[in-house]
Amino acid sequence: MMNEEYQQNEHQDQTGLNTAAESDAYNQAQLSDPGAAYYHGEQGRINLREPRSSSDKRFSPKTVLIPLGFMILHFLVINIVAIVVLIIALIIGSGGALDLNTLADPDYINKLIIERNSQITVFYALALLPVYLIYMYFARRKRPDTVYIKRAGILDLLPSIAIMIGTMGLTNLYFVLLTQISETNSFIARLMQDYEELSSLAFSTETDYLWLILGIGIAAPVVEELLFRGIIQGELRHAMPEWVAVIIQAVLFAAFHMQPIQSSYVIIPGLMLGAAYAWSKSLWVPIIMHIFFNLLGSLVPSLIQSDEMLQQIVIISEVAFIPIAIAAGIFMFLRSRKRKIDQNIGGSSVYEPSL
Secondary structure, eight states, rough: HHHHHHHHHHHHHHOOOOOHHHHHHHHHHHHHHTSSSEEEEGOOOEEEESSHHHTTTOOOOHHHHHHHHHHHHHHHHHHHHHHHHHHHHHHTTTTOOOOOGGGGOHHHHHHHHHHHHHHHHHHHHHHHHHHHHHHHHHHHHHHHHHHHHOOOHHHHHHHHHHHHHHHHHHHHHHHHHHHHHHHHHHHHHHHHHHHHHHHHTTTTTTHHHHHHIIIIIIHHHHHHHHIIIIIIHHHHTSSSSSHHHHHHHHHHHHHHOOSSSHHHHHHHHHHHHHHHHHEEEEEEEEHHHHHHHHHIIIIHHHTTTTTHHHHHHHHHHHHHHHHHHHHHHHHHHHHHHHHHHHHHOOOOOSSOOOO
16 A cells, blocks of 8 residues: 555656546557657646747757758759759750750740749759758757647538638739739730740640649649648747748748749738738648648639630639638637637637637
8 A cells, every 4th residue: 555655656757647647647648649748737737838938939040041041952952953953855856966056045945944844843942852851850848839740620621721712812813903004014915925935845735734733833832831830830930920930931931032023922922821821730731731822823824825715714713712711711710719718718728829
């Protein structure tokens, strides 16, 4: 009897838990998220606690260096892979011998890179994916709120997809505005022409749809979400409010695309992806949103570009979805706020960043 009491007291000293039920809850919590810290809360609850409170926002050199470093890495890997793919394509195209004269034609080189953009994307994504996953694994072990990876539910996914359809509708309206401006502004007209030429090469009727789906539809969204929402937004939220982190990562996301017209409209989905990630607390949500947006904006137009009537139906449908997207965004925001209030009342978390 005394031996049992001694063992119980020793276990309580080590874990702060009084009963076998509380001990089981503690063990189950540790299994579900070993990187997080737990404490024994009121009314016998086992509560998840992030290592720092929401008021502990500290700007440090790594707040800048980590996002900047990974963006530079992303850019370098893209260019290295593009060079390798380009050389292989030139060798194959010349019958096994590299014709150096072709390297002196920048227009031909650019055309070849754009045409093989989907293949380049698949290969650079495969190179970057393990790097990003390893970094996020260790970053999450050090501080769990760096990356949110909980399983996404249907109430996260359906509103988020609705948001992206509406976002595509906003993008279409933006292009209508740019088209009108380009009629009187030669600078915008040149930018629009460059963008249209780039799009026509990348998403022509001769496009290999398998590479398009794998590259633009899947690979690019996955690695870009790991970088911009997973790593960059996660690092920024340690130094500033979540809503500021969402805005900054969206600006970086837009600037990273570099083509002026594309950068000017990409900031809209960048904001939506960051906000949905903050509301859902699941990186799976912006990944699926991004995949859906890219397929809707690349694969679908490529498949129906010869049918003008069908194009108009798709565009009108996307624009009509804007009010639904707004309602879906409000729903996700309110659901996030309710979850935060419930957790605070239940004492289940002392740190829950939100917009």
